[in-house]
Amino acid sequence: MLQRENLFEIYRWHSFDSTLDLEHAAATEILKAAQRAIDHRGAFHIVLAGGTTPNKIYAALRNAKTDWAAWHVYFGDERCLPSMNAERNSFMASTAWLDHVSIPARQRHPIPTEEGVAVAAEKYARVVGEIGQFDLVLLGMGEDGHTASLFPDHDAGDSPDSPDTLIILDSPKPPAQRVSLSARRLSETRQLFFLVTGNSKAQAVKDWRSGMLIPAAKIRPESGVDVFIDSFLLGNQ
Numbered sequence: 728m729l730q731r732e733n734l735f736e737i738y739r740w741h742s743f744d745s746t747l748d749l750e751h752a753a754a755t756e757i758l759k760a761a762q763r764a765i766d767h768r769g770a771f772h773i774v775l776a777g778g779t780t781p782n783k784i785y786a787a788l789r790n791a792k793t794d795w796a797a798w799h800v801y802f803g804d805e806r807c808l809p810s811m812n813a814e815r816n817s818f819m820a821s822t823a824w825l826d827h828v829s830i831p832a833r834q835r836h837p838i839p840t841e842e843g844v845a846v847a848a849e850k851y852a853r854v855v856g857e858i859g860q861f862d863l864v865l866l867g868m869g870e871d872g873h874t875a876s877l878f879p880d881h882d883a884g885d886s887p888d889s890p891d892t893l894i895i896l897d898s899p900k901p902p903a904q905r906v907s908l909s910a911r912r913l914s915e916t917r918q919l920f921f922l923v924t925g926n927s928k929a930q931a932v933k934d935w936r937s938g939m940l941i942p943a944a945k946i947r948p949e950s951g952v953d954v955f956i957d958s959f960l961l962g963n964q
Contacts, residue, residue, distance in 0.1 A: 737951055742958040746924050753922055753955050754787040757863065760918055764862040765797045772799045774864040774913070776875075777816030780922045781865060785824035795829045801855060803866060803913060804876035805838035805847070807904035814902075815840075838906050847906045848892040855891050855908065861916040864948075868923050871899075872931040872941030876907035884909025885945040910945040919948050923956040932960045 743749035757773070764771040775781065800820075808815050817837035825835060836854050840847045866874045876895050877883040884893045884907075891912040895905040913919075921943065923932065934941055946952070 737947055739951060739953045740961060741953060741955050742961045743955065744958050746957065749922070749924060749955050749957065750784050750787060753784050753920060754791075756920065756953075757784070757788065757865075758791055758793060760863045761793055761798065764917075765794055768862075770797050770799060772801065772858055772860075772862045774801045774803050774861050774908070774916070775816065775820050776803055776865040776867045776922065777805075777819065778867040778869075780867045780924050782819060782823050784922070785820055788824050789827045791828075796831060798830045799834045799836070799858075800825065800830060801836045801861070801908075802838050803864065803874075804905055804907035805840045806876075806902050807840040807844050807847075807906070808902060810837070810839075810841045840904075840906050844894045844896070844904050844906050848894045851906060851908075852891045855912060859915070863918045863920065864913050864916040864946075866913070866919065866921050866943070866946065868921060868928060868931060868935075868943045869900075870927045870931055872934060872939075872943055873900075874921070874943040874946065875913065876905040877910055877942040877945070879942060881942075883942050883945045884911055885914075887911065910942070913946045914948045916948050917950055919946065919950070919952045921952060921954040921956075923954060923960065925957070926959060929960055932956070 761771040802816055805816055838847050838851050868874050871879055878899055889909045889911040893907045893909050897903055898905050935944055
């Protein structure tokens with residue numbers, strides 16, 4: 728378990744009465760993070776989450792005023808499916824957002840799981856190995872506390888010597904084969920936002936806030952974690 732006295736040092740909980748308010752706040756903070764990174768370092772390296780929660784946030788970014796040429800986009804995990812399959816995280820992000828803005832193609836980095844998990848994991852390790860810290864990592868959380876493709880009772884890759892990418896062959900959610908960035912690599916970021924909505928997450932949030940080491944809790948950057956969450960989920964703790 729996490730040390731209880733450290734919970735408030737690690738996490739900053741931002742609760743919202745509506746999903747719309749949460750989406751607006753998250754989109755606003757993403758753009759602020761982008762501007763800071765571009766101002767300070769000339770580029771913005773962001774890792775995207777999959778799932779349903781980020782979809783409308785991504786769509787809201789379509790019309791943002793930002794220097795898209797400075798954005799570099801990565802993914803926290805991907806399912807082993809054909810590249811144009813609608814269940815892929817990269818397909819969702821592309822259709823909701825990325826295909827509508829002028830981020831250079833060479834700066835969009837989907838995980839090539841259509842080539843098989845072993846090849847994809849090796850190739851993506853090389854891609855993320857070319858940069859140091861990410862500027863921002865976006866993550867969601869499932870009903871079981873999983874995040875990216877880091878599931879309970881599986882190696883989350885949170886030890887100091889864990890590789891950058893993990894091969895998942897037995898995901899409890901289909902498809903079974905996936906590639907994920909490890910918890911250690913996801914923790915190497917200047918900012919981390921969790922996006923948590925939906926009443927079905929209540930038990931996982933309770934476990935998380937009580938200090939249980941669910942997969943989401945294994946991602947702990949030095950800068951701490953900002954959790955954008957439905958107020959209902961906090962009100963039931």
